Amino acid sequence: MTTPSIPPAIAARLIEIDDADDPRVADYADIRERDRIGGGGFIAEGTVVLDHLLTSERFRPTSLFVLKARVAGLEPRLARVPDDVPIFVTERHVMDDVAGFAIHRGVLAHGIDRGHPDRADTADPGLAGFLDATVASAGPLVVAIGLANHDNVGAIFRNAAAFGAAGVILDATSCHPLYRKAIRVSVGTALTLPWHHGADLATIIAALEAAGRHLAALSPQGESGISALLQRGKLALLLGSEGTGLPEDVLSRCETVRIAMAPGIDSLNVATSAAIVLSRLYSAA
């Protein structure tokens, strides 16, 4: 068996880590126990997520942490890593010791917000600025309210990206999109699809109305079928939690939309519901 050769320009950049307590990889310590990294950074896992991080306009890597055995196979990704970003390499037992659990993929990166390196969860440029920035996109905005489950938030990003959504707004009670598991389930789209997190529900509704978005809310008791949405202007699609749904005072300001389902079945997963509606909108556009 021959080992694939590593180009000299890459090989010269690799920094070997042989001690799990090495402070240079402190950003990767105990990541299973920490949903987010101190100082606003986040952890990207796997090659597909890394690709999104390397092409993101909003975020950038501060370092990579990769198994030695994966390096040769990571070409040409590593060649696209900016020169000032260190590439740490190690053996599997050291990486697992640092992270606190088995990192099957063997590829990690630590990232930050380019504009706000200390706080990736900043509300700047503000919700109004976010709406201005997404107004040129023809796609709908997806609005998550009270969605605390990391898998659901990640899946909503994946589905929103698949069907050309303009972006995602998450209220303050929703899971942050830069949680490790949310990024992973989003398949990296949380790093490339525009989003805003942290406003309260009333602020979000007022801003969407001011921006002229047609408010549509998914609800098992919705009055409209999906096809009614195909006739509307620029949409904001509101999603509430599977348990409690959206508050009545919010529903009363929205066109409520139901997904036709077999008798006796009362709900779908929220990200799946979003996918069904977004797919119909995308196919009709």
Add this chain to the structure above:
Amino acid sequence: MTTPSIPPAIAARLIEIDDADDPRVADYADIRERDRIGGGGFIAEGTVVLDHLLTSERFRPTSLFVLKARVAGLEPRLARVPDDVPIFVTERHVMDDVAGFAIHRGVLAHGIDRGHPDRADTADPGLAGFLDATVASAGPLVVAIGLANHDNVGAIFRNAAAFGAAGVILDATSCHPLYRKAIRVSVGTALTLPWHHGADLATIIAALEAAGRHLAALSPQGESGISALLQRGKLALLLGSEGTGLPEDVLSRCETVRIAMAPGIDSLNVATSAAIVLSRLYSAA
């Protein structure tokens, strides 16, 4: 605070367990480590799954294992539990010790196949018998090939049930639908929607063709759009794994179908893809 009263007929049936090693609850031992229970039984978690187990034609409970604090709130479910099914009750620390992890819902049941109490994974009545039994249903058959992920299999059941599928066929390399997590993610529909698990791919394709099903396969490179399927007869919708997809020789015998997606996005979750297609078929029926 008043404690809700428990009807005497229920109270008389409750069997208290105060020792985690009590052999009467051996079916619940270490369920986290055991995907399935010896002898073909399975574990149902939570009230919604219990409801499916209590109404299932194919499966029935052999016992319930419930936190004392949950008993009063489980009326009228407990009244529907057959008289010969013991209802074990306990405190949280005993239940968690038995199960090997924290059972947040506090409601467990052990179930078996009525027709095959020793082996829930039996292939009887055979694939041909299964196809005969589902032929009267107007809904499509969902066919899972090589889907080893428990969450995906559970989600496929949830979505198939939501959109009136006739049943689910899973090949031998797919996760068994009675795995604990698959049942939970299916929200209990794995206990009520007809399914067949365990045949090999060639047998499945031949049986579907013999039964006159129109074979449609989801594929990112599919030739047809979803709307083409609305004109077909009785459908079998084939789903392959996200990683490897379906083999070429199978695709060549199917109408291949793609879901329109934004440029640069190459895939959706397999259960989400199924939901999008099944929803369109259901709404058009």
